[in-house]
Amino acid sequence: MQYRKIEKNGDEISALGYGAMRLPTKNGRIDKEEAKKQIYYAIDQGVNIIDTAFPYHGGASESFLGEILTDGYREKVKIMTKMPSWSVKKYEDMERYLEIQLEKLQTDCIDYYLVHTLTKKSFQKLKELGVFQFLEDARDNGQIKNIGFSSHGNLEIFKEIVDSYQWDVCLIQYNYMDEKNQAGTEGLEYAHSKGISVFIMEPLKGGLLAGQVPDKALEIWEESKTERSPADWALRWVLNHPEVTCVFSGMNHEDQIKENLKVAGEVSPNSLTEEELRRYDRVKEVYRNLMKIDCTGCGYCMPCPRGVDIPRCFNYYNHQYMFDESQSFIYLGQLGGVLSGQEAYAGLCTECGKCVRACPQKLEIPELLGTVSQELEGRGFKYKIKIGKSIILPLFDGFISFSSRFSRRSDNTRKSS
Structure with a gap:
């Protein structure tokens, strides 16, 4: 593992950090046994910082980390978490949330405390409520050590926030597709020039740059004499920047952890040819020509009041264009509820706007859901759902019933023998 030094405090931070927003799950909840095993493995291999936040995994991420960072593991890592800025209505709320987070994390002090996803509007509100005084008091009281912010805003807003305070760190979205989006390369370099340590989120753009990638992109990667996966290429690009202190990756599989550890142990700044x-x-250029919706699947837009699974709607839509594979049938089965039993399709949207206010990417979600609905649902979609459920679900229920009877019969046979 390579480490990069924060000049302000002398901390030696692992080039790879563990993002706790996309931990492995089971039945919709954190798979605690698997997640603990993966996090311990990463720490044992040299990862020494974990990033979490109040809303991650429905509020369960911080509590889970508090449960598992025992037996010496708390001393091996720095914890980064964030104040839920959108929920702060008065000064006392900041105090209350910090106390809750300290309790959930089962720690006396948070190493890096960030104001979460600052926008121009939320930043102005928090300044009026006295956020800087709160942060400094919390540091003086020993509740936090380092002060920072995260942002998905544009470059102008980002620079304004950077210039407003003597921040220790900031957290921005950055990958080879986002060089000029949000803070971008210029914002990265600007924050670094001000003595702010820059941490990176979404290095794989929510997984879009890893795993299954468009054939044309894969062909370009495979031209290289050095064999690397798309994920390796993506992470390598971010770590190549000398202004980057640490890259947080939302790892939820052992193979991902091993690969990311390998890359973080190899890449020195300015090493790409x-x-x-x-x-x-x-x-x-391949991605720009194929990708229709710039969604990272972060889930900040969820839950939708009408039950729309917004990230999956966009994922199916992007997949159809990126891989030239019709998604209508699986969309009907999964989001239409024919196979899943839970309707979550784009056409349920009533344009309430809640998702727009929450989206870090500033996507016009209702409008985009309308496009998804038009292309993947079409006319008579509700009728297709009705027909599908009337045919598929009885067959599925019958199969389950048969399997259950067969299982009981096998058990009785084993018992009698």
Whole structure:
């Protein structure tokens, strides 16, 4: 593992950090046994910082980390978490949330405390409520050590926030597709020039740059004499920047952890060749031509009051264009509820706007859901759901019933023998 030093406090931070927003799940909840095993493994291999936040995993992420960071593991890692800025209505709320987070994390002091997803409007509100005084008092009281912020805002807003206070750290979205989006490369360099340590989220753009990638992109990667996965290429690009202190990856599988550890142990700043950098430009062009909706699947827009599974709607839509594979049938089965039993399709949207206010990417979600509905649902979608349920669900229920009877019969046979 390589480590990068924060000059302000002397901390040696692992180039790879553990993001606790996308932990492995089972039945919709954190798979505690698997997640604990994965986090312990990463720490044992040199990862020394974990990023979480108040809303991650429905509020369960901080509590889970508090449960497992025992037996010396708390001393091995720095914890980064964030004040839920959208829920702060008065000064006392800031105090209350910090106390709750300290209790959930089962710690006396949070190493890096960030104001979460600052926007121009929320930042102005928090300044009026006295956020800087609160943060400084919390640091003086020993409740937090380092002060920072996270932001998905544009470059202008980002610079305004940077210039407003003597921040220790900031957290921004950055990957080879977002060079000019949000803070972008210019924001990264600007914060670094002000002595602020920059941490990175979404290095794989919510997984869009890893795993299954468009064939044309894969062909470009495979031209290289050095064999690397798309995830390796994506993470390598971010770590190549000398202004980057640490990259948080939302790892939820052992193979992902091992691969990311390998990359973080290899990449030194400015180590990519000119030929390799030109290859990134070619891949970016492939994605720009294919990807329709710039959604990372972060889930900040959820839950939808009408039950729409917004990230999955966008995922199916993007998948159809990126891989030229019709998603209508699986969309009907999963989001239409024919197979899943839970309707969550785009056409349920009533344009209440709640998701728009929550989206870090500033997507016009209701409008985009309308496009998804038009292309993946079409006319008579509710009728298709009705027909599908009347045919598929009885067959499925019958199969389950048969399997259950067969299982009981097998058990009785074993018992009698």
